[in-house]
Amino acid sequence: xxxxxxxxxxxxxxxxxxxxxxxxxxxxxxxxxxxxxxxxxxxxxxxxxxxxxxxxxxxxxxxxxxxxxxxxxxxxxxxxxxxxxxxxxxxxxxxxxxxxxxxxxxxxxxxxxxxxxxxxxxxxxxxxxxxxxxxxxxxxxxxxxxxxxxxxxxxxxxxxxxxxxxxxxxxxxxxxxxxxxxxxxxxxxxxxxxxxxxxxxxxxxxxxxxxxxxxxxxxxxxxxxxxxxxxxxxxxxxxxxxxxxxxxxxxxxxxxxxxxxxxxxxxxxxxxxxxxxxxxxxxxxxxxxxxxxxxxxxxxxxxxxxxxxxxxx
Amino acid sequence: xxxxxxxxxxxxxxxxxxxxxxxxxxxxxxxxxxxxxxxxxxxxxxxxxxxxxxxxxxxxxxxxxxxxxxxxxxxxxxxxxxxxxxxxxxxxxxxxxxxxxxxxxxxxxxxxxxxxxxxxxxxxxxxxxxxxxxxxxxxxxxxxxxxxxxxxxxxxxxxxxxxxxxxxxxxxxxxxxxxxxxxxxxxxxxxxxxxxxxxxxxxxxx
Numbered sequence: 001x002x003x004x005x006x007x008x009x010x011x012x013x014x015x016x017x018x019x020x021x022x023x024x025x026x027x028x029x030x031x032x033x034x035x036x037x038x039x040x041x042x043x044x045x046x047x048x049x050x051x052x053x054x055x056x057x058x059x060x061x062x063x064x065x066x067x068x069x070x071x072x073x074x075x076x077x078x079x080x081x082x083x084x085x086x087x088x089x090x091x092x093x094x095x096x097x098x099x100x101x102x103x104x105x106x107x108x109x110x111x112x113x114x115x116x117x118x119x120x121x122x123x124x125x126x127x128x129x130x131x132x133x134x135x136x137x138x139x140x141x142x143x144x145x146x147x148x149x150x151x152x153x154x155x156x157x158x159x160x161x162x163x164x165x166x167x168x169x170x171x172x173x174x175x176x177x178x179x180x181x182x183x184x185x186x187x188x189x190x191x192x193x194x195x196x197x198x199x200x201x202x203x204x205x206x207x208x209x210x211x212x213x214x215x216x217x218x219x220x221x222x223x224x225x226x227x228x229x230x231x232x233x234x235x236x237x238x239x240x241x242x243x244x245x246x247x248x249x250x251x252x253x254x255x256x257x258x259x260x261x262x263x264x265x266x267x268x269x270x271x272x273x274x275x276x277x278x279x280x281x282x283x284x285x286x287x288x289x290x291x292x293x294x295x296x297x298x299x300x301x302x303x304x305x306x307x308x309x310x311x312x313x
Numbered sequence: 314x315x316x317x318x319x320x321x322x323x324x325x326x327x328x329x330x331x332x333x334x335x336x337x338x339x340x341x342x343x344x345x346x347x348x349x350x351x352x353x354x355x356x357x358x359x360x361x362x363x364x365x366x367x368x369x370x371x372x373x374x375x376x377x378x379x380x381x382x383x384x385x386x387x388x389x390x391x392x393x394x395x396x397x398x399x400x401x402x403x404x405x406x407x408x409x410x411x412x413x414x415x416x417x418x419x420x421x422x423x424x425x426x427x428x429x430x431x432x433x434x435x436x437x438x439x440x441x442x443x444x445x446x447x448x449x450x451x452x453x454x455x456x457x458x459x460x461x462x463x464x465x466x467x468x469x470x471x472x473x474x475x476x477x478x479x480x481x482x483x484x485x486x487x488x489x490x491x492x493x494x495x496x497x498x499x500x501x502x503x504x505x506x507x508x509x510x511x512x513x514x515x516x517x518x519x
Contacts, residue, residue: 069360082490092491184357203491226492234487242484242491249403251492253485269478275477276478276486289485 016119016135020110022156023149027107029053032157033186038101040171040272047101052185060189063100074192075095081198086234089198104156105248113248116140116222125150125158128176137249142166143220143296144250145273155181163291164272171274212241214256218303220296222247240294252290256304259285266301268294277301293295 021298031052038045053059061075062109067087080098081091096104105113113119127150137147150160161174185193212228228243233255240257264280277288277297286304288297339345 080490082337098492099486164331192500209349233480233484235483236476238477238480242488244488246492251485251489253488255481255484267474267478271482276482276484278478287481289481 012121013119016121017111017114019121019133019135019151019156020119020137020149023151023158024107024110026156027051027158028059030155030157031185031189033178033180033182033183033188034176035175036101036174038272039173039175045101046177048188049102050186050188052182052189054185054189054193059095060185060192061097062188062192063097073100074195074197076192076197079197079200083198091198091200092203093200095104101172102161103249106158113137116144116220116247117249122148124153124169128152128179130154130159130179139219139220143292143299144247145171145291145293147249152179165293171270212243213307214241214304215307216243216245216254216300216304218299219245219252220247220292223252226251250291252288252292252300254300254304255285255287257285259283266298268297 032050033221034049035230036047036049038047048064048066051059052061058077059075060077061073063073065071068163070083071085072081072083074081074083075097076094078092078093080094080096081089083089096108098104116138116139118138120136120138122136125132125134131153132150133153133156135149135151137149139146144165146164148164149158151157152159157179158174159176159179162170162235163172164170212230223245224247224278226244226246228241230239230241232239238257240255243254243256245252245254259280261280262283264278264285266277266279268275268277270276273291275288275290275292275294275297277294279286279301284304286301288300290297292300339349
């Protein structure tokens, strides 16, 4: 009895993970024109998203925010350009559009998330007038949010996505409002083909900086350091040590700097699922930003300690 | 003119929910409505939203147009021998009331436009209860209200908190974009797609 229910579960996980592989295959290989809205903080942000593969096999992609000042992400194969109001347009050499509402890993190797998350198939539903398969991505521990995906039964394309807390509260939602596949490249991508990309900026290859004075001693399982450096926040001009961690799905930034005050109580605010945590303890300001619960952010901040010099070498 | 009132105008422009009375107050006060108009224009210019021909003083034009109206419609006050004092009040009150209506109509239109832009400001702002003041402030200079030092320092702390948290959120988003390189390296190792590799070869120094 036990073994049959276990194998049923195993089969379900197997099924969920093949759905996710099919999703990433669709996102990488198909020509599509989509619209979706991101719902968070009682606001809806509308986007257009186009993807296509040209005759030579190179991927083209456009993601545009439709309200407010222009905020576009353009991708020509290995160059991703950002057009946004805060900075002059720039490009980065990379194969993925990062920082968008849909995690970049969805078009990469989703199964790499298996270390930290379970995939569970939850049956069927109807979304965007289509029959949809519901897949849950559940954290193996209590330190992360969960994701729920609705995938098109026919194409495995993403139709809807929710970021939810352990208690089941929805923090952020992506709802597709239009989805169209084509054999030809969508029109905007043809224009992109002819267009020049913004200048490529150099991001130092060796991204791990050894001159930092602080280290983070605790992170949820599966988080790895992606890069670290010392820079100034562009808005406040505050100089700060910076470490970026990722578990593949979630990015977490940690900022550590000296503060002008000796103590400040912990502050935590959320923008959709993205939390910003900040506290000053003994004159040291530690901030944690990312799509993680407040308790996780606090534990990460509390674990920060000075690197002893002999260890640092 | 107290700074408090200008603050109300400012927060009204910023879409912070305020009471109807505050809007009425703005509408009734010539100086405040002018300030309102200028703030809106500043906002439009910042959004690159300025029409081809600038109607710089639309509210005044509407008011003037309505001023002309009652000369046809209004009953003759001069006929009655009521106290000239009351008559004067009627004369004074009437046009002003009509200006108020016109201006509030204009106000509603502007509010509507503002609401459409909510999501844009929200993008770099933490939760509603934190996000109110813009980064480049139209907020009043903090030093003005020296009578209430505690309240001001509280407000100052609040503005600083917002600025600090917004700065962190903004930087986090920027850093993620730059970091794409690294995660792409990992992805490349795992993914069976050949295209990237080919391109990599093309880009090698010769």
